[in-house]
Amino acid sequence: MNFENWSCPLPLLDYPTIVxxxxxxxxxxxxxxxxxxxPAFGNPALLNLGDSSVLxxxxxxxxxxxxxxxxxxxxxPGGSIxxxxxxxxxxxxAMSGAQPLYLSAGFILEEGFAVSSLGEIxxxxxxxxxxxxxxxxxGDTKVxxxxxxxxxxxxxxxxxxxxxxxxxxxxxxxxxxVILVSGxxxxxxxxxxxxxxxxxxxxxxxxxxxxLSELVADLLPLGGIHALRDPTRGGVASSLNEIAASSGxxxxxxxxxxPVEPEVQAxxxxxGLDPLFVPNEGKLLAIVAPEKADxxxxxxxxxxxxxxxxxxxxxxxxxxGLLVSKTRIxxxxxxxxxxGEQLPRIC
Amino acid sequence: MNFENWSCPLPLLDYPTIVxxxxxxxxxxxxxxxxxxxPAFGNPALLNLGDSSVLxxxxxxxxxxxxxxxxxxxxxPGGSIxxxxxxxxxxxxAMSGAQPLYLSAGFILEEGFAVSSLGEIxxxxxxxxxxxxxxxxxGDTKVxxxxxxxxxxxxxxxxxxxxxxxxxxxxxxxxxxVILVSGxxxxxxxxxxxxxxxxxxxxxxxxxxxxLSELVADLLPLGGIHALRDPTRGGVASSLNEIAASSGxxxxxxxxxxPVEPEVQAxxxxxGLDPLFVPNEGKLLAIVAPEKADxxxxxxxxxxxxxxxxxxxxxxxxxxGLLVSKTRIxxxxxxxxxxGEQLPRIC
Numbered sequence: 001m002n003f004e005n006w007s008c009p010l011p012l013l014d015y016p017t018i019v020x021x022x023x024x025x026x027x028x029x030x031x032x033x034x035x036x037x038x039p040a041f042g043n044p045a046l047l048n049l050g051d052s053s054v055l056x057x058x059x060x061x062x063x064x065x066x067x068x069x070x071x072x073x074x075x076x077p078g079g080s081i082x083x084x085x086x087x088x089x090x091x092x093x094a095m096s097g098a099q100p101l102y103l104s105a106g107f108i109l110e111e112g113f114a115v116s117s118l119g120e121i122x123x124x125x126x127x128x129x130x131x132x133x134x135x136x137x138x139g140d141t142k143v144x145x146x147x148x149x150x151x152x153x154x155x156x157x158x159x160x161x162x163x164x165x166x167x168x169x170x171x172x173x174x175x176x177x178v179i180l181v182s183g184x185x186x187x188x189x190x191x192x193x194x195x196x197x198x199x200x201x202x203x204x205x206x207x208x209x210x211x212l213s214e215l216v217a218d219l220l221p222l223g224g225i226h227a228l229r230d231p232t233r234g235g236v237a238s239s240l241n242e243i244a245a246s247s248g249x250x251x252x253x254x255x256x257x258x259p260v261e262p263e264v265q266a267x268x269x270x271x272g273l274d275p276l277f278v279p280n281e282g283k284l285l286a287i288v289a290p291e292k293a294d295x296x297x298x299x300x301x302x303x304x305x306x307x308x309x310x311x312x313x314x315x316x317x318x319x320x321g322l323l324v325s326k327t328r329i330x331x332x333x334x335x336x337x338x339x340g341e342q343l344p345r346i347c
Numbered sequence: 348m349n350f351e352n353w354s355c356p357l358p359l360l361d362y363p364t365i366v367x368x369x370x371x372x373x374x375x376x377x378x379x380x381x382x383x384x385x386p387a388f389g390n391p392a393l394l395n396l397g398d399s400s401v402l403x404x405x406x407x408x409x410x411x412x413x414x415x416x417x418x419x420x421x422x423x424p425g426g427s428i429x430x431x432x433x434x435x436x437x438x439x440x441a442m443s444g445a446q447p448l449y450l451s452a453g454f455i456l457e458e459g460f461a462v463s464s465l466g467e468i469x470x471x472x473x474x475x476x477x478x479x480x481x482x483x484x485x486g487d488t489k490v491x492x493x494x495x496x497x498x499x500x501x502x503x504x505x506x507x508x509x510x511x512x513x514x515x516x517x518x519x520x521x522x523x524x525v526i527l528v529s530g531x532x533x534x535x536x537x538x539x540x541x542x543x544x545x546x547x548x549x550x551x552x553x554x555x556x557x558x559l560s561e562l563v564a565d566l567l568p569l570g571g572i573h574a575l576r577d578p579t580r581g582g583v584a585s586s587l588n589e590i591a592a593s594s595g596x597x598x599x600x601x602x603x604x605x606p607v608e609p610e611v612q613a614x615x616x617x618x619g620l621d622p623l624f625v626p627n628e629g630k631l632l633a634i635v636a637p638e639k640a641d642x643x644x645x646x647x648x649x650x651x652x653x654x655x656x657x658x659x660x661x662x663x664x665x666x667x668g669l670l671v672s673k674t675r676i677x678x679x680x681x682x683x684x685x686x687g688e689q690l691p692r693i694c
Contacts (some may be wrong), residue, residue, distance in 0.1 A: 003362075016571060019548070019687065020687065020691045021686060021687020022687070023691070024578075024580060024581065024685070024687045024689070024691070025579070025580030025585055025626075025687055026580075026581050026585060026685035027685065027686045028683050028686060028687045029581075029688070030684070033473045036485060049350075051412060051438075051439035051440075051442040051443060051576065051577065052410040052412030052439045052440050052442070052443045052445065052507070053410065053411045053412070054408050054409070054410055054412055054443060054509060054641065055408065055409045055410075056407070056408055056409075057404070057406070057407075057409055059404075059406030060400065060403070060404075060406075060408075061401050061403055062401070062402045062403075062404055062506075063399040063401055063402045064399055064449060064451060064484060064485055064506060065398060065399030065400070065401075065451070065485055066404055066451035066453045066485050066486060066504055067453065067486050068453040068454070068455050068487050068489045069489075070455060070491050092398035092399050093398075094400060095398040095399070096399045096401060098399065102411060104411060104413035105413070106413045106415040106416060106453075106502045107415070108415050108500055110395070110454070127391055136409060136414055138411055138413050138415060138501075140413050140414045140415055142415045142416075142417045142692075143691070144417050144497060144500075145691065145692075147498065148497040149495065149496065149497075150491060150495040150496075153455055153491075153500070155413070155415060155487075156501035157413055157451045157453070157485075157502075157504035158399075159409070159411060159506065160399070163403060169422060171642045175671050180514065183396055189361075190477050207510075208570075211555045215554060229398065232372070233370075233371060233372030233376075234371065234372035234373050234376075238372055239371060239463070241631035243415070243681055280442045281374075293379070297534065303390070320449075329545045331602075337373055337377070338371070338373035338374065339368060339373055339375060340366065340367065340368020340369070340371045340373055340374070340375045342371070343365045343371075344370070344371070344492065345489075345491060
């Protein structure tokens with residue numbers, strides 16, 4: 001599909017805003033599907049228009065994942081809820097080592113939401129799906145009364161195929177493993193927070209929202225990958241704590257090795273946030289066998305989404321279940337799982 | 348799993364209502380998962396706790412479907428958003444002829460929502476999944492600020508396996524086919540509307556919410572089924588209109604043959620609604636070859652969810668794309684697709 005000269009087709013009946021009828025399963029619903037969703041997402045499975053889509057998959061293991069997106073604002077530097085909704089589920093699948101194939105898209109729209117904004121979101125979803133090599137094959141739209149939503153919430157669920165024989169997972173980290181991150185951290189969370197808080201820097205902080213499936217497909221043939229995780233909500237700290245707990249191992253990272261853009265660090269300082277806890281939407285953590293770390297790092301850096309990949313620490317048999325960080329002044333501190341939410345509605 | 352003596356386990360940290368932190372990916376999120384979702388839904392795929400679930404499926408064709416649920420009120424006679432969320436997606440899969448296997452569950456909760464209500468909903472989802480023979484294998488929870496949701500919205504997506512060689516679909520109805528309905532219509536919609544409007548009858552109208560997958564599995568071996576549809580939003584009228592349009596055929600039904608409970612008809616009369624447009628959550632329409640209609644009808648009536656199954660009309664090569672109804676006084680009328688929404692937030 002060529003998106004260069006493509007403009008968002010609007011529903012024929014010419015409603016500039018979403019009305020309850022757009023979720024009613026009648027003509028207005030059909031209009032949204034025929035004039036907005038089908039032209040954007042069009043593929044044979046979706047065109048069938050049954051209650052569910054019929055897909056052909058090879059025998060073996062599938063990955064299945066779901067995520068709802070409630071980010072505020074809907075559009076932000078570097079992306080929108082549309083790219084997030086596609087890449088978020090694509091990346092969850094990729095972290096299981098799966099090749100993502102098919103997505104569903106469920107919209108909960110608020111009465112009064114601009115149809116043109118929905119068109120823009122849907123167009124961005126279609127572009128993101130195209131880039132990530134997945135098809136949006138089934139969908140659903142519900143409309144709630146004004147005051148009972150926030151414009152647009154999106155759920156995506158996804159199916160991917162896991163290569164034969166691959167064994168990776170959060171419980172497979174071993175002492176001695178090396179901890180890699182695929183690039184700078186905190187960009188997504190600080191892009192959103194800068195908009196919300198009206199922070200201005202010389203350079204606008206952009207979300208790192210990107211699909212990681214191609215990167216993972218490049219890395220897996222090298223072998224030696226024990227666990228992968230995309231540090232979204234809760235950031236790097238929560239992801240590493242979870243892997244440490246699942247695997248019954250300790251983790252040590254060095255603050256000076258963790259790459260953070262200067263603007264992101266400045267925004268974190270202003271808001272009193274630790275970049276280790278700030279969400280990312282286009283980065284991964286890889287826990288890898290030490291003898292493979294160099295090869296994996298080289299391959300990461302060769303991919304456009306991971307040019308600044310680096311080693312940030314290692315796995316240890318000491319302090320199982322805990323993440324410990326060496327600070328810039330040489331002290332060590334435990335980096336705990338956070339209790340709740342420092343950045344609500346960041347994805 | 349034995350639900351008889353099972354009570355909903357509450358999160359340890361003892362928050363009686365949902366706070367933003369329950370969606371933050373930190374300790375509070377983990378508490379909800381460990382103390383609420385896992386005990387209720389517990390199965391090996393979910394216990395893995397990776398970003399996605401790993402499933403084994405046979406080679407062949409899969410059905411994939413998604414649905415969001417925004418019903419108001421959350422609890423109503425005959426069910427709740429929990430049963431709806433499970434059965435709705437189970438039934439969408441079954442209408443493709445698939446055996447439903449796996450569901451995802453995505454929650455969008457409003458700050459301040461009672462954790463005990465969430466517990467009740469999750470328990471009902473677990474029971475419904477058990478009854479329908481599906482596993483809830485992956486999930487996600489987001490929390491939005493007070494005033495930006497309505498307690499609890501749920502998305503479920505599902506995967507099912509389609510038997511080899513089966514060909515059914517909304518485009519496969521043929522002139523001469525018989526139109527069957529599996530029981531009384533309008534029960535779900537009028538159960539909800541009676542609660543909302545405070546209508547009282549001698550008998551409380553209960554939702555017909557039920558899984559249809561077992562019924563479909565009983566019917567498919569008989570052969571002769573060309574299309575199946577569960578008439579949810581938009582009711583029987585919209586479903587038949589859609590099949591008529593997809594197949595390029597006409598449909599004729601007889602009003603006197605369409606089974607409607609007296610209380611449902613009374614509620615429809617009071618509210619000025621036509622039962623043909625009222626949503627159902629446990630009924631199906633089957634478009635079948637005439638020589639198989641009797642056998643299929645007998646098999647339907649032998650199943651508890653379809654005891655009142657009957658023939659309501661037939662497919663014709665006249666007036667392609669149109670649904671026509673013979674009224675009680677012998678006249679005929681075109682039953683069009685409705686424009687928008689007569690019953691908002693009914694599912």
